Amino acid sequence: MDKLELKGKWTEMKGKVKQAYADMTDDDLKYEEGKDEELYGRLQQKTGKTREDLIDWLKSL
Secondary structure: OOHHHHHHHHHHHHHHHHHHOOOOOOOOOOOOOOOHHHHHHHHHHHHOOOHHHHHHHHHHO
16 A cells, blocks of 8 residues: 555545454554554554555455
8 A cells, every 4th residue: 555545545444443443542543644654563563463464454444
């Protein structure tokens, strides 16, 4: 998922992530331009998924 795709869809995707993982906080899901890797890292810690699995999962949302 490239940066533009993530940025454009993140608001919509964030709600779906919260539905799947109720323990996610707004801080966990905070997206800042240029800090994609930090977001992926936080999501990996909460979900236990690998980076590749996480990206595939986000693409499927």
